[in-house]
Amino acid sequence: MVRNRLHEGGMRARRPQVGVVLTAQHRAGRLAFAREHRGWQIHHWRPVLFTDESRFTLSTCDRRDRVWRRRGERSAACNILQHDRFSGGSVMVWGGISLGGRTALHVLARGSLTAIRYRDEILRPLVRPYAGEVGPGFLLMQDNARPHVAEVCQQFLQEEGIDAMDWPARYPDLNPIEHIWDIMSRSIHQRHVAPQTVQELADALVQV
Structure with missing residues (x-):
């Protein structure tokens, strides 16, 4: 009954949009950044290289799949998407995009991304x-x-004469490379044969 009334009002059940938790300070920083760059034209953004790291997992289930089934067939084997949240491994990658091109996709080997690794594996050979x-x-x-x-990375950028944007905290949604990660995730997820090992996942990401 309630659902019918909601439908009559034009409302439908939808997955909620996921957002980051923002404090008043975060919001102020975002607003200041937007005001500072609101007058930028294409030629201002053209030399900007948008970069980021992203982690892809073998066990990721993005909940985008849908199946066509009849009532009572919910538990049929053909309608079950097998997902083990505790299995598999993950791959972290780094990439950069701009209006004029893109960097190579760098697959980060096992271990944490330290400042030294960031300088030696990304800033020096790629950026x-x-x-x-x-x-x-x-x-x-x-x-x-x-x-x-x-400090070690800031010093490297300074020595190389590379300027970096002042980026506000908690502002991932403005970085257009987030759309690239989503496209890559969808592409991997929609493959007929999904990657079964970490190496297969890494190879698939580079291919995509």
Whole structure:
């Protein structure tokens, strides 16, 4: 009865949008960033390299799958998506995109991403050459993760003459590379044969 009334009012059940928890300080930072860049045109954004890391797991179930079934067939084997939340491994990757191109996708080996690794595996071999190709005006967008803002990495950027954007805390939704991660996740998830090992997952991500 309640559902019918809601439907009559144009309301439908939908999965809620997921967002980050924001304090008043976070909101103020986001607003200040938006006001600072609201007048930017395409030529302002063109030299910006948007970067990020993302973790993909073998056991991820994104709940996008749907099955067509009759009443009473919910538990039929053909209608069950097997998912073991405690199995499998994961792969962390780093990538960068801009209006003019993209970096190679870097698969991070096992272990935590430290400041030294970030400098030696990403900033030096990937970001620095990209900045050289873009030339004057290059701007690195990276979030405020600890390895990114560590002194050793800040010193490297300064020595190389690479400018980084002042990025507000808790602001992942403005980074367009988040859409790339989502597209990659969908592509992997929709494969006829899903990756079964960490290496297969890494290979699939690079291929995508």
